[in-house]
Amino acid sequence: MSPESCLPERHHSAHPNGVDKQPVTAFQVSHDHPAQAVDIEADEPAIAKAPTLMINQPAEHAGETCHVPELHIHYIQGVVQGNQAFIITNLLMRESVVIQQPQMVWTIGRNRDxxxxxxxxxxxRRHAVLLHVPHVGFQLIDLNSMNGSFINGKRIRHRSFLHDGDRLxxxxTDFVFFLGRQRRLAEALHPEVLARLTSDKSYSPRDKHVDYLELKEPEVFFQAPK
Incomplete structure (x- = not known):
């Protein structure tokens, strides 16, 4: 079995500015439940109640392991909370780190400081500056660097605004800039579901399965009673 046969098909969509977006994964759906084009926002309740579609998985072969190539994307994510902002990045190490700066100005370069x-x-050594201006957004400034700073393949000469998904x-060093400024409050879990998830038994690696079919009120799903 080739590694490619273990992976779903990928299709690339062209960006209006000539920059390819991230590949979109397209799964082949079971013929018993053909896929249909749906307006997600308009039909959100219908989608939530619809049965889950079965994906045609690759056939399993005894003694063969499906190799999935490692995908490591370097990124900086700007997170806005009111008038304050901080960044998260994995450029410094493989594990993401949170970097807070009181003036919301982050210098980037070979300088250890x-x-x-x-x-x-x-x-x-002092290549560029990433900064956040409240009620304006994140901006990138090149500090007259020798090899330049690029956003979506275009070299910047002046202060430039950053948008979610920009490639820098x-x-x-190549990386993607992500922007998080929209907040969404998730619903509280149903007490019975929460008890099953947080019980001592649920933390044991010997018992990883949590059977939600045994819930006394399966219709409430994960929502807390109102």
């Missing part, structure tokens, strides 16, 4: 110090010989290159 930079907010985001990177070991990139193509990057200037500083020196030879």
């Amino acid at each position: 930079a907010a985001i110090p990177l070991q990139d010989r193509a990057m200037s 290159r500083l020196g030879s």
